[in-house]
Amino acid sequence: MRIAVLDAPQRFRFEDRPVPTIGDGQALVRVAACGVCTSELHMWDGTTGGRGLPRAIGHEVSGVVERVGSAADGLRAGDRVAVWVTEGGFAEHVAVDAAACFPTGDVPLEQALGEPLACAVNAVELAGVALGDDVVVIGAGFMGNLVQKLVQLRGPRHVIVADTRPDALERAARLGATRTVLVGHEPLPEVVAELTGGRGADVSFEATGVQAALTALGEVTRMSGTVVIVGYHQGGERTIPLAAWNWMAFTIVNAHFREVPTILRGMRTGMRLLASDRLELGDLLTHRFPLADIDRAFRASHEKPPGFCKATVVVDGALA
Numbered sequence: 001m002r003i004a005v006l007d008a009p010q011r012f013r014f015e016d017r018p019v020p021t022i023g024d025g026q027a028l029v030r031v032a033a034c035g036v037c038t039s040e041l042h043m044w045d046g047t048t049g050g051r052g053l054p055r056a057i058g059h060e061v062s063g064v065v066e067r068v069g070s071a072a073d074g075l076r077a078g079d080r081v082a083v084w085v086t087e088g089g090f091a092e093h094v095a096v097d098a099a100a101c102f103p104t105g106d107v108p109l110e111q112a113l114g115e116p117l118a119c120a121v122n123a124v125e126l127a128g129v130a131l132g133d134d135v136v137v138i139g140a141g142f143m144g145n146l147v148q149k150l151v152q153l154r155g156p157r158h159v160i161v162a163d164t165r166p167d168a169l170e171r172a173a174r175l176g177a178t179r180t181v182l183v184g185h186e187p188l189p190e191v192v193a194e195l196t197g198g199r200g201a202d203v204s205f206e207a208t209g210v211q212a213a214l215t216a217l218g219e220v221t222r223m224s225g226t227v228v229i230v231g232y233h234q235g236g237e238r239t240i241p242l243a244a245w246n247w248m249a250f251t252i253v254n255a256h257f258r259e260v261p262t263i264l265r266g267m268r269t270g271m272r273l274l275a276s277d278r279l280e281l282g283d284l285l286t287h288r289f290p291l292a293d294i295d296r297a298f299r300a301s302h303e304k305p306p307g308f309c310k311a312t313v314v315v316d317g318a319l320a
């Protein structure tokens with residue numbers, strides 16, 4: 001089978017490898033699509049200095065079950081699934097535990113992005129957004145949009161979305177934001193204060209991975225409110241004004257999950273919402289590339305041209 005291996009910064013190479021063998025509790029999945037994740041961009045763009053390379057990255061996988069082991073309960077050949085793998089997703093096949101496969105229903109396979117969905121579901125669950133809450137989402141990229149969509153399922157009052165990119169804010173408004181704020185042109189804390197009667201947001205999410213947004217969380221959240229860190233804060237130190245956050249009695253949620261059972265629980269919830277049409281992702285997938293053009297998929301994710309939200313790599317066009 002063909003697999004794309006990140007050889008050096010900005011350079012994938014294709015290898016021919018044997019189709020993976022599966023254990024009793026596993027399934028062999030023919031990959032239909034794999035999303036490009038922000039967490040992979042540091043490796044691709046060279047920020048990490050080529051450490052850990054070569055490596056077969058790719059973990060936002062969906063596809064069709066081709067074969068199952070004798071103990072892979074509840075799965076059958078032909079099942080369409082979103083799967084959780086840690087790497088090797090930009091390939092024609094993956095071997096995966098049956099417990100890490102989730103049905104996609106009638107959702108097109110390239111939209112069945114179970115892993116980022118798991119992150120956003122777990123962030124919103126842990127944040128405990130309640131009916132009628134005022135919510136701020138800083139960052140209107142793919143993860144911010146996902147968080148926004150899930151927050152909206154909880155029945156908030158205001159959903160205020162801030163970003164530095166006008167095109168991203170247009171999308172956030174289309175998705176249902178009650179107010180958008182173009183950072184640099186309008187002061188977010190003032191907008192939030194005005195809409196909440198001077199109180200501040202009940203829950204604020206940061207989904208950018210940059211320092212400025214982290215700092216802004218504390219300026220828009222009410223006393224005893226919840227601040228949620230969703231962004232991927234790697235590649236440099238970050239600081240938070242802990243004395244102020246401590247005085248404000250914030251609940252601080254680090255929405256970065258490493259425990260496999262937690263990830264799988266979030267993925268199960270997310271895929272239930274997706275497969276039942278309670279949630280839709282098709283409007284966020286703006287860029288699509290065949291496996292042979294994986295370099296272009298990463299370049300687009302890195303450069304984020306106007307209108308960009310999320311790139312997927314389609315491994316087998318016939319399946320997606």
Ligand SMILES: [Zn+2]
Pocket residue numbers: 037038039059060115116
């Ligand atoms: Zn990811």
